[in-house]
Amino acid sequence: MLRAGTQDIGTGTRTVLAQICSEELGVELDRISVRIGDTEGPYGPISAGSLTLASVGPAVRLAARDAREQFLGAAAGVLEVPRTELRMERGHIVSKGARTPIAEVSKKLENNTVIGKGSRWPNPESLSIKTFGAHFAQVEVDTLTGEIFVEKVVAVHDIGRIVNPMTAASQVQGGVIQALGFALSEERVVDRSLGRVMNADLEWYKVPTVLDVPEIVVRFTDRPDRRANNLGAKGLGEPPIIPTAAAVANAVANAIGVRLRHAPMTPPRVLEALAVVP
Known part of the structure; x- marks a missing residue:
């Protein structure tokens, strides 16, 4: 599940955030559940000013990357394979000569919940984003x-x-x-x-x-x-x-x-x- 405090006002925010998460985690897009606009979730900017994707997207990417690294670290112990030899790809954990479904590895983690976090800070004043x-x-x-x-x-x-x-x-x-x-x-x-x-x-x-x-x-x-x-x-x-x-x-x-x-x-x-x- 992806949680962010921003909102989708018809601009496709929900879709593109799921895409970013899917790409970074190496799982199918339809496996990503997005919950946005919830004040109990992480803080996010308003959906205005042409800043939503440029602000929230990088944080989502970092959070997904953090979750991926945590999961692969745990999976390395389950599969008894060095972490450096593992990667996530199309819903599988891939190592040399082997592809193991993520769901299969998850069952062996004994309810080990992985929570990835990411944040995005403003750019320096000297580096404005120009469109x-x-x-x-x-x-x-x-x-x-x-x-x-x-x-x-x-x-x-x-x-x-x-x-x-x-x-x-x-x-x-x-x-x-x-x-x-x-x-x-x-x-x-x-x-x-x-x-x-x-x-x-x-x-x-x-x-x-x-x-x-x-x-x-x-x-x-x-x-x-x-x-x-x-x-x-x-x-x-x-x-x-x-x-x-x-x-x-x-x-x-x-x-x-x-x-x-x-x-x-x-x-x-x-x-x-x-x-x-x-």
Whole structure:
């Protein structure tokens, strides 16, 4: 069982932590039980700020490594094989010419519970974790109605080692969609005299629908940053949100010859901008 005090808010934390543990222990992924979000467990950071994996992942790796070394040390006595000749691989303890199931060795340990622990401290102030990315957008603008149609977004990111390509790509896709709302449709309307939000529901506060989502192409450099942590992984939460609106705005300016400097770029604002074009 893997226990950590952080939480999964839909970003795939539970999955990637299990992957890290599975890789380090040499057991199948479905053998890893993950318990997170429990305040009785080890302390963990909040799930925010593009820091969850980069903070908790290295601690999980160290904890799994600690558990592995303890278990192999105990297994060496059971198997009567020097510890240096043992390794864990695909649910087995492997030595020269022999493969013994971990479950079989565990039965002979007489309820010997192995608890591995790992921690992750902040990086030195001189060594910040930097995430890089570049986004490109292709748009079509209807100059009669002012509507902007985003046809394609290409998102390229350097986030160090990619632990899980599927969840990482999903993070980028979600960030792009969120940013499209900021760029094109989402705007809070407030009654200034009462301080009341006038469009506090999904009928009037316009978030992107599935019909508004363009083709999103995601690419990663997948180059581990060994200075960042023992995983070589960096954060990926907010980074996909930041450049998308700017890429769309630049594409719109390229299409119509005038730059909009206010978000969201609604049809009335597009038509207003076009009206002053010579």
